[in-house]
Amino acid sequence: xxxxxxxxxxxxxxxxxRGLRQADxxxxxxxxxxxxxxIEHNRRKVSAPLLExxxxxxxxxxxxxxxxxxGRLVEGAxxxxxxxxxxxVDLERIDEFTGRFPGWASVLxxxxxxVERLERVVEQLNDRMTHDPYMGEALHEIISAVTSVxxxxxxxxxxxxxxxxxxxxxxxxxxxxxTRLAEGAVALVNYLDAEKSDETGLAAPQEEVEAWLxxxxxxxxxIEQDGVDPxxxxxxxxxxxxxxxxxxxxxxxxxxxxxxxxxxxxxxxxALARTGLAPQTLAAQFGVPFDQVLRRLALLPPEAVAQAxxxxxxxxxCDNSGTMIFRRAVEGFAMPRFGGxxxxxxxxxxxxxxxxxxxxxxxxxxxLGRRYLSYAYAAQATLPxxxxxxxxxxxxxITAGSxxxxxxxxxxxxxxxxxxxxxxxxRREPSILTAGG
Amino acid sequence: xxxxxxxxEDEPNISxxxxxxxxxxxxxxxxxxxxxxxxGRLQNDPPDLLILDLMLPGITGFDILRSLRSQSLTRDLxxxxxxxxxxxxxxxxxxxxxxxxxxxxxxxxxxxLAAVHAMARA
Numbered sequence: 027x028x029x030x031x032x033x034x035x036x037x038x039x040x041x042x043x044r045g046l047r048q049a050d051x052x053x054x055x056x057x058x059x060x061x062x063x064x065i066e067h068n069r070r071k072v073s074a075p076l077l078e079x080x081x082x083x084x085x086x087x088x089x090x091x092x093x094x095x096x097g098r099l100v101e102g103a104x105x106x107x108x109x110x111x112x113x114x115v116d117l118e119r120i121d122e123f124t125g126r127f128p129g130w131a132s133v134l135x136x137x138x139x140x141v142e143r144l145e146r147v148v149e150q151l152n153d154r155m156t157h158d159p160y161m162g163e164a165l166h167e168i169i170s171a172v173t174s175v176x177x178x179x180x181x182x183x184x185x186x187x188x189x190x191x192x193x194x195x196x197x198x199x200x201x202x203x204x205t206r207l208a209e210g211a212v213a214l215v216n217y218l219d220a221e222k223s224d225e226t227g228l229a230a231p232q233e234e235v236e237a238w239l240x241x242x243x244x245x246x247x248x249i250e251q252d253g254v255d256p257x258x259x260x261x262x263x264x265x266x267x268x269x270x271x272x273x274x275x276x277x278x279x280x281x282x283x284x285x286x287x288x289x290x291x292x293x294x295x296x297a298l299a300r301t302g303l304a305p306q307t308l309a310a311q312f313g314v315p316f317d318q319v320l321r322r323l324a325l326l327p328p329e330a331v332a333q334a335x336x337x338x339x340x341x342x343x344c345d346n347s348g349t350m351i352f353r354r355a356v357e358g359f360a361m362p363r364f365g366g367x368x369x370x371x372x373x374x375x376x377x378x379x380x381x382x383x384x385x386x387x388x389x390x391x392x393x394l395g396r397r398y399l400s401y402a403y404a405a406q407a408t409l410p411x412x413x414x415x416x417x418x419x420x421x422x423x424i425t426a427g428s429x430x431x432x433x434x435x436x437x438x439x440x441x442x443x444x445x446x447x448x449x450x451x452x453r454r455e456p457s458i459l460t461a462g463g
Numbered sequence: 464x465x466x467x468x469x470x471x472e473d474e475p476n477i478s479x480x481x482x483x484x485x486x487x488x489x490x491x492x493x494x495x496x497x498x499x500x501x502x503g504r505l506q507n508d509p510p511d512l513l514i515l516d517l518m519l520p521g522i523t524g525f526d527i528l529r530s531l532r533s534q535s536l537t538r539d540l541x542x543x544x545x546x547x548x549x550x551x552x553x554x555x556x557x558x559x560x561x562x563x564x565x566x567x568x569x570x571x572x573x574x575x576l577a578a579v580h581a582m583a584r585a
Contacts, residue, residue, distance in 0.1 A: 166518060169547035170474045173569035177480035180572050192483060199476040 034068035102135020234271035360440035372402035389435035391447035517546035
């Protein structure tokens with residue numbers, strides 16, 4: 027590109043930077059606006075005397091108009107200055123600044139460009155928050171609860187008598203809304219934590235399998251029949267997007283099919299209806315390991331669970347590193363998607379006492395604790411061999427009803443991050459529920 | 464005679480608090496959580512003032528406002544719109560449709576009362 031081509035563009039840029047109209051600049055340098063327009067659009071060459079005159083009016087050296095030097099710097103520095111709240115008197119001397127301190131001007135221009143890039147990211151994130159239906163709904167819930175708490179608390183705190191009936195009602199409303207608020211905040215944190223990993227664009231294979239099972243209500247009808255073909259079952263399933271998730275799903279199908287063969291649906295459902303939730307009795311009756319009963323219970327068809335008058339059952343399985351390798355959540359009992367769960371969970375306790383079934387009533391920590399009944403069991407997952415590393419599997423079944431009201435509960439959390447039990451010996455990191463969290 | 468205000472709000476605890484503060488300030492308060500049903504009532508027997516939530520199940524506050532402004536009986540009804548969505552676009556839309564006041568949640572009770580009094584006087 028020839029130099030005159032760039033010169034016209036630079037004159038136009040400088041004029042715009044100074045906020046001068048084309049006609050005003052033309053008048054000041056003694057040419058017609060149409061001629062200046064042609065120069066600025068690089069369609070006429072500019073003579074040396076005219077270049078000097080333009081440079082003088084624009085407050086730059088003639089070289090600055092000809093040489094491709096500091097236009098970007100001036101623009102960047104000027105943009106940064108205009109956005110600051112500082113006194114802008116020195117703005118008039120921006121050319122001098124960029125001329126004398128090109129290094130600093132470059133830093134300023136780059137910082138400004140970075141700020142603009144970050145602002146675009148913030149806008150995009152804001153847009154995403156606005157249009158993400160889950161996020162929108164969660165925030166709406168939280169704001170509604172905050173509104174109600176604020177308005178109600180304000181009534182209660184005002185001087186003057188309030189009818190005791192209204193007073194009791196308002197106290198009750200505050201309690202309800204603070205529950206909503208706490209649950210909404212925890213759900214949002216868990217969602218945002220999960221979102222961090224999704225930004226990589228890759229869902230973990232385990233999550234794909236759980237999503238696939240979730241769509242089927244954690245019951246695979248096919249496993250109740252003979253001749254299960256795991257490969258056929260995973261073919262074309264939209265949730266199983268990766269090879270890894272399809273392999274994993276096939277492994278679980280094989281396990282669940284084994285469970286179904288060992289504990290056939292009709293006799294098992296009948297036995298369950300008779301005994302109620304008594305995994306040890308069922309394991310003895312069918313002559314199977316305790317954890318097989320736990321898995322079978324959690325993956326029963328909903329009709330069989332309803333027939334036994336049992337609430338939905340959650341299941342979590344981990345290996346001896348503590349990593350959860352299977353999760354079926356139960357309402358109100360959060361299972362973190364990343365990092366370990368609460369070390370107090372019976373799931374981890376049974377790893378210390380393999381082959382000993384554990385029954386424990388749990389209560390989620392915090393003022394609004396909920397009670398759950400849990401059964402847990404750990405067993406070796408690999409065949410024993412001399413001096414071979416041992417791989418264990420621990421399994422925990424969780425249910426909100428049927429026996430959860432009896433006995434002294436153990437206070438547990440989901441993960442340290444969202445746990446209200448602040449003085450816990452097992453705490454790994456501060457909770458977000460504390461001011462400093 | 465007491466002035467009548469209708470509160471269309473699907474959050475029962477918010478409408479309960481609004482009912483309390485408005486009643487205490489001399490208003491006769493009706494509450495509805497069902498926007499569609501309330502719209503029918505409004506068009507037959509409009510109150511002196513309407514407090515309208517933007518996000519309602521089934522019908523939005525914008526739909527209700529648009530309908531009110533198209534009817535002669537409710538064209539000038541003072542409407543205070545409350546919303547948990549603070550976006551500028553919603554305010555602009557509410558103003559375009561003829562809202563009298565627009566307020567974002569969470570609000571202070573005094574703020575609502577001041578707005579209601581100002582709208583009732585106007």
